[in-house]
Amino acid sequence: MVQINANYLKLKAGYLFPEIGRRVTAFSQANPQARIIRLGIGDVTEPLPSSITKAMHAAVDDMASRDSFKGYGPEQGYAFLREPIAQHDFQARGVDISADEIFISDGSKCDTGNILDIIGDGNKIAITDPVYPVYVDTNVMAGNTGAADASGRFEGLVYLPGNEANNFVPELPSEKVDLIYLCYPNNPTGTVATRETLQKWVDYARANNSLILFDAAYEAFISDPSIPHSIFEIEGAKDVAIEFRSFSKSIGFTGVRCALTVVPKQLMGTTPTGEKVSLHQLWNRRQSTKFNGASYVVQKGAAAAYTDEGKVEMRGLIDFYMTNARLLREGLTKVGIRVFGGVNAPYVWLKTPNNLGSWEFFDMLLNQAHVVGTPGSGFGAAGEGYFRLSAFNSRQNVEEALERIHKVLQ
Numbered sequence: 001m002v003q004i005n006a007n008y009l010k011l012k013a014g015y016l017f018p019e020i021g022r023r024v025t026a027f028s029q030a031n032p033q034a035r036i037i038r039l040g041i042g043d044v045t046e047p048l049p050s051s052i053t054k055a056m057h058a059a060v061d062d063m064a065s066r067d068s069f070k071g072y073g074p075e076q077g078y079a080f081l082r083e084p085i086a087q088h089d090f091q092a093r094g095v096d097i098s099a100d101e102i103f104i105s106d107g108s109k110c111d112t113g114n115i116l117d118i119i120g121d122g123n124k125i126a127i128t129d130p131v132y133p134v135y136v137d138t139n140v141m142a143g144n145t146g147a148a149d150a151s152g153r154f155e156g157l158v159y160l161p162g163n164e165a166n167n168f169v170p171e172l173p174s175e176k177v178d179l180i181y182l183c184y185p186n187n188p189t190g191t192v193a194t195r196e197t198l199q200k201w202v203d204y205a206r207a208n209n210s211l212i213l214f215d216a217a218y219e220a221f222i223s224d225p226s227i228p229h230s231i232f233e234i235e236g237a238k239d240v241a242i243e244f245r246s247f248s249k250s251i252g253f254t255g256v257r258c259a260l261t262v263v264p265k266q267l268m269g270t271t272p273t274g275e276k277v278s279l280h281q282l283w284n285r286r287q288s289t290k291f292n293g294a295s296y297v298v299q300k301g302a303a304a305a306y307t308d309e310g311k312v313e314m315r316g317l318i319d320f321y322m323t324n325a326r327l328l329r330e331g332l333t334k335v336g337i338r339v340f341g342g343v344n345a346p347y348v349w350l351k352t353p354n355n356l357g358s359w360e361f362f363d364m365l366l367n368q369a370h371v372v373g374t375p376g377s378g379f380g381a382a383g384e385g386y387f388r389l390s391a392f393n394s395r396q397n398v399e400e401a402l403e404r405i406h407k408v409l410q
Helices: 006-010 016-030 050-063 079-093 108-118 133-141 195-208 279-290 296-304 308-334 358-369 395-409
Strands: 102-105 125-129 157-161 179-183 211-215 241-246 259-262 268-270 276-278 339-341 347-351 386-390
Touching: 006 133, 016 358, 050 296, 050 308, 079 102, 079 259, 079 296, 102 108, 102 279, 108 133, 108 211, 108 241, 108 259, 108 279, 125 133, 179 195, 195 211, 268 279, 276 279, 308 339, 308 347, 308 395, 358 386, 358 395
Parallel strands: 125 157, 125 179, 179 211, 211 241
Antiparallel strands: 102 259, 241 259, 268 276, 339 347, 347 386
């Protein structure tokens, strides 16, 4: 009989969001009349901007003609998308990133896991806590950790706690680490990193020959002009960082799937014998072997976001969700809840009332308010006692959810 990858068995608690789904399904079956409002998983609700759907319709028409039909595309992505990304997202901000350093994919969630294909064994890995669970779970699956302890922390990872004292921006490691996961604007806490904070991380990585995996999936939601959108805005970052971005939330592509990873050509790793190797070349080889490229139709839609019409519509979509975030912040604050995030990010991170545990508060909101959020403990041990609400929903649902929550907490 075939042997399995036993590392998967370390994930005994299951992935956070399927567990939420299990509890919600059980409640729905027991209470079929209840209208549940979901502010848990960060899934968008508003329709795609018209400029993007028009571009996708035109791309479908291309596929219907022999003269314009497209088969396999370049594994790295079409130039008609990579070039405007380089121009508008990086070069316009004074960042020297070229189109051929950008790799188009079907999701940043996939890329943050798949990047481990080109990372070797034996690296000391630092994870912020609380953290997006994919970073931890993919390292467990890859065999980079031992077993989990009673709090859910895995042996072999260096956890960097975020808390109210440090405004959920963890301090630098007290020991030398090789691989560092950073996510800003942060999921789940909604906090951001200043230029000074990111410079400290880059300086640390340069001094310790570390690699930063920087998840900037929510950078489009930054409104504060002093906050960097990319780690590559920081001097020296191209020597020590890979950046991941996504179209899922900025233009509503959660179900369409398109993202990008930036791997600078000058970024190097080392072999076990100490030889330097280009990580750009390794990632290109990985993608060329295991990936056939994102859909032509999808990439045409994403490219439309960089037109004048697309940029206006994308801004409107982001403003809509950030208004939801503001309403959540203000509504929760009115009933005495301590709230973080929700200013430069579409997530609101709150302290659970009355010293309730994260899952206790989840069950209370589900059963009494019929509102779904995300328990903070699902993002790591440091998230216990906190809770995440997503701004991704209709205005009506956000307002109604707040009314229900107010009634439960009164």
